[in-house]
């Protein structure tokens with residue numbers, strides 16, 4: 303059976319959910335062979351086995367974390383040359399897409415990004431122009447490189463051997479040009495990651511200030527949700543840019559998206575309108591965000607949200 | 620310092636964007652055209668770096684005739700000259716083909732720094748900066764929210780989900796920027812007048828030395844098979860808050876098993 307290379311996204315030994323989604327998808331097309339860079343691979347292998355990984359290539363050198371993107375692309379290109387995989391799957395994150403882009407140049411293979419589904423003949427489903435249009439695309443040159451949007455595939459357990467194969471290749475000087483000096487972590491509490499979360503609560507300009515974003519965080523925490531923000535909020539510096547949802551921010555597709563004090567400009571909708579269920583709190587009944595709402599409350603968020611948090615508390619205790 | 624800024628003309632995100640039924644490529648006629656918003660931050664950063672460190676700014680744009688409007692707009696913000704890659708053979712190129720011709724042109728111009736937006740609002744692949752760095756064999760400094768140059772050392776803040784990385788390299792380099800990096804200037808009247816006299820060189824695929832078979836719809840490594848407009852969402856329930864809005868919202872969440 304052909305190998306399907308899956309680039310693991312992980313934080314130390316913690317396997318990110320998207321990796322399990324990719325392994326689940328890979329099994330449909332061949333043997334799922336996870337490519338693990340840096341530390342933690344041995345400890346993570348049981349988890350990968352639970353989701354059906356047949357193999358885990360572990361390249362544990364520090365260069366994969368010390369230099370931007372290029373070493374991972376070099377490693378994958380080497381594996382593609384050695385194993386001739388039927389398919390290379392990557393997470394459609396900023397970095398995953400960049401690794402894929404460099405790999406595409408190295409191997410001459412086509413790359414498709416932000417894919418939400420793959421049919422048996424490798425036709426990829428994408429949503430473009432902010433989810434306005436469904437597109438079916440195919441790679442016609444080389445081993446297809448497909449970047450899958452997090453949260454698009456349901457991870458399914460299946461037994462796998464997860465046989466570890468260490469890979470120790472020399473990364474070229476060319477790939478060691480952009481050196482990471484320091485990682486600056488700006489954590490905002492222990493919440494699920496925005497693109498992986500099954501519930502996202504986002505705040506907009508209506509929230510009014512950086513301090514008031516605590517209200518959004520409170521609602522998010524009562525639901526075990528991630529926090530998002532509109533561009534009005536990140537532009538104002540009320541919340542960090544990496545939490546922005548929309549055209550020039552993250553695309554999210556959770557089970558539930560709660561938009562609070564957000565008007566629903568087309569560029570915001572671009573990042574959230576494929577969410578399964580959408581709930582809205584806005585004081586303006588004319589706000590375009592209501593067009594997307596499965597349930598909407600026209601009202602002052604400073605009254606509605608605290609009551610909602612309290613009610614959630616009552617019903618879950 | 621030679622700074623090259625890549626500028627892409629895209630359909631305005633406020634307009635109704637679609638593909639053409641005839642060949643499944645972007646329908647440029649259906650929407651107003653604009654400079655890709657993230658490229659305006661690249662332009663601003665290029666101009667600021669040239670002002671601070673001296674040097675020339677050259678804009679490079681690949682696109683149909685009409686992209687000249689965006690090139691002129693960039694030149695009205697500042698900079699010295701531009702190259703317009705325009706050739707019917709380029710129509711329908713994918714990221715691989717686009718990066719090949721852009722890298723060839725940038726190589727011909729000569730550069731210390733290439734700056735571009737981290738992605739375009741139409742294709743949104745976000746792969747071009749990485750592909751250019753790969754093809755040009757220079758460091759990739761992408762998703763920059765801050766750029767500092769000291770001699771030949773360049774340091775950026777590379778935005779990440781957890782915060783950012785401080786990343787360092789030696790010039791020449793490719794930098795891609797995010798929208799929080801600066802506030803793009805508006806063209807001044809003087810700038811608009813001056814832009815009309817700035818040289819814009821036109822280049823074809825043949826001028827780049829890239830094989831025509833690598834570009835265009837036929838040269839693309841991917842193809843769009845079909846497309847369809849997504850159906851509008853079903854209308855939902857909207858209630859006015861008369862004191863129990865939060866409670867009703869909680870009821871809804873219970874009914875959908877979220878709590």
Ligand SMILES: Cc1cc2nc3c(=O)[nH]c(=O)nc-3n(C[C@H](O)[C@H](O)[C@H](O)COP(=O)(O)OP(=O)(O)OC[C@H]3O[C@@H](n4cnc5c(N)ncnc54)[C@H](O)[C@@H]3O)c2cc1C
Nearest residue numbers: 506507508532533534548549550551563565569585586603
């Ligand atoms: C190229 C481009 C890219 C863009 N990318 C993005 C992007 O990625 N993400 C994004 O979000 N935007 C993006 N935008 C910006 C977008 O056009 C809007 O400006 C932005 O989404 C507005 O944010 P908002 O809804 O929070 O603010 P507003 O549009 O100002 O809406 C605030 C809403 O809050 C409501 N409100 C106010 N007070 C209260 C209260 N007390 N209780 C309840 N409701 C209240 C108001 O009724 C209003 O509807 C982009 C724009 C462009 C041109």
